[in-house]
Amino acid sequence: MVVCFAADQANTLIDEGYDEPDELLFWGSDDIRTWCCNKSKLPIGRGGCTYGDPRVRYLQAYAFWCIDMHRRGLLRAIPAFTASVLLTYEELVRVSKSKAASNSANNIPLPGILEPKTDWEDWESKLINALNACKDVDTTPLSYVIRPVTRVALDATATAEEIHENDLIFNAPLTGPAFSSDNAAVFAVLKSLTLGQDSATWKAKGLETLHYKHKKMMTFHTFLTKLKKCFDTILICNQAYSHATQVDMLLRRMKCNDVEMQSVTTMIQADPTRFSTFSLAAQEISKHVAILYPEQISQPGTGRHNKKQNASSAEKGHKIINKNGKKMCNVINVTDMTRAFSAKEWNKLPKSFKTELFNHPERKKKRKLHNKRNTFSAVKDSTTPNSETTQVGSLNDATLGRIISGVMIGQITQQGGMTNHQPNQQPCMGPGGATTRSSSSSSVVSNITDTTRWDHNGNIIQ
Numbered sequence: 001m002v003v004c005f006a007a008d009q010a011n012t013l014i015d016e017g018y019d020e021p022d023e024l025l026f027w028g029s030d031d032i033r034t035w036c037c038n039k040s041k042l043p044i045g046r047g048g049c050t051y052g053d054p055r056v057r058y059l060q061a062y063a064f065w066c067i068d069m070h071r072r073g074l075l076r077a078i079p080a081f082t083a084s085v086l087l088t089y090e091e092l093v094r095v096s097k098s099k100a101a102s103n104s105a106n107n108i109p110l111p112g113i114l115e116p117k118t119d120w121e122d123w124e125s126k127l128i129n130a131l132n133a134c135k136d137v138d139t140t141p142l143s144y145v146i147r148p149v150t151r152v153a154l155d156a157t158a159t160a161e162e163i164h165e166n167d168l169i170f171n172a173p174l175t176g177p178a179f180s181s182d183n184a185a186v187f188a189v190l191k192s193l194t195l196g197q198d199s200a201t202w203k204a205k206g207l208e209t210l211h212y213k214h215k216k217m218m219t220f221h222t223f224l225t226k227l228k229k230c231f232d233t234i235l236i237c238n239q240a241y242s243h244a245t246q247v248d249m250l251l252r253r254m255k256c257n258d259v260e261m262q263s264v265t266t267m268i269q270a271d272p273t274r275f276s277t278f279s280l281a282a283q284e285i286s287k288h289v290a291i292l293y294p295e296q297i298s299q300p301g302t303g304r305h306n307k308k309q310n311a312s313s314a315e316k317g318h319k320i321i322n323k324n325g326k327k328m329c330n331v332i333n334v335t336d337m338t339r340a341f342s343a344k345e346w347n348k349l350p351k352s353f354k355t356e357l358f359n360h361p362e363r364k365k366k367r368k369l370h371n372k373r374n375t376f377s378a379v380k381d382s383t384t385p386n387s388e389t390t391q392v393g394s395l396n397d398a399t400l401g402r403i404i405s406g407v408m409i410g411q412i413t414q415q416g417g418m419t420n421h422q423p424n425q426q427p428c429m430g431p432g433g434a435t436t437r438s439s440s441s442s443s444v445v446s447n448i449t450d451t452t453r454w455d456h457n458g459n460i461i462q
Helices: 007-015 029-041 053-072 083-102 120-133 142-146 160-171 177-194 202-209 220-236 243-252 259-270 278-292 306-313 343-348 351-358 361-383 397-415 433-443
Strands: 321-323 326-329 419-421 446-448
Touching: 029 053, 029 083, 053 083, 053 160, 120 142, 120 177, 120 220, 142 160, 142 177, 220 243, 220 278, 243 259, 243 278, 259 278
Parallel strands: none
Antiparallel strands: 321 326, 419 446
16 A cells, blocks of 8 residues: 555554545545544554654544545545555645635635516636635535536646536535535525526526517517526526427517518418427528528628718728927828829828828819810810911902902991991101091091902902
8 A cells, every 4th residue: 555554553543443435524634634643642552653744644534534435426446556556645735734724715805686677697607616625524515405307518728627616516426415505605606696586587587578579679589588587587497488388489480560471470370380489480581581681781882971980980091190389191292182283292192091082172173163164264264266366368358358358248248338437547657647547537538338358368359
């Protein structure tokens, strides 16, 4: 045996009645050290024997192993207590004594009061976690009092500590004085968490208020999830509804005013064989809900108001910083959003900022005014020809004279008679210019008739 007791030490244990592993099941570590100290003080003639500190720790570890195997429902075969097991349980004895001295295992708080709006599954998980931290007199977690009927199967990745705790919980006896004490302690905890609350019927009240009317109030998927969660919680409490009851409760909570949805519920009620379970009925209703109330998926950037739709989903891909009172983007001065940018500056600006410039209201207004001016100039040039650009050079002098003569004769004919004509006065330079002008203006006057003719300069030739 790995404990390595001497003959007199083993005989002393046997003489005291500790000859089988079962005799050590109720021998605590403190009791073992006290017994060994007392035996070491007695003389050999009176049954005394010396036990050093290593032998005391070995005996404590062996007794702790026997107790642990008993609590976990495992065999207490002496060959299974190897040297590695001895080292492990020596450490467990030390840890157990430290926890008992500091009482640090009971610091996990209990969950809050169980109210109708409380999530039952989360509340139950918090309660079990708190009870796992509380140990009974045999260091078994108090959650064994409310353990499930069937043992929880752990997966392959479970640690040795998780396996050890699971063994303790599901092998603890549900009878005897220890269980009665632990049961009373857990009942006191549950009573304090449900005092003044209608916890017995809160799930039923939740079912009464739950209904589906339209997707604007609650989507059908959310309605089904909440209803199924109520059914699962009631199943945990051993008050499960039958399949027919679940289907009936589902249909009675469909409060749609749509005639087609009412016909669907009537069809399900009329065919209980086809829709015998909650899942089948829910699938059938979901199929019709998807057809009658299709989901509206909004795509930003489409529609009439592109800017309004993109404003909520657009993300800036550029960063504007303030430097010396100026706004800079990629080292380009963008303080004035309406100014013209050079080709070099434009290439440095990011695409997102170019889009912002393009959508800037002042630049849009300026661009619109510029386009309007260009359009007006083009129309004016096309409708009002310039005298300098008129192709008059293609007409000879004789042709121009005939045109002028025709126009003048037309005016004379319209006036119905003769008229006096004063030729164009040409400026005369020099000292006698004024006399020449006055004499010519008073003497050169001719009568114009329908036979008068003009040259290309507008002078009368006959």
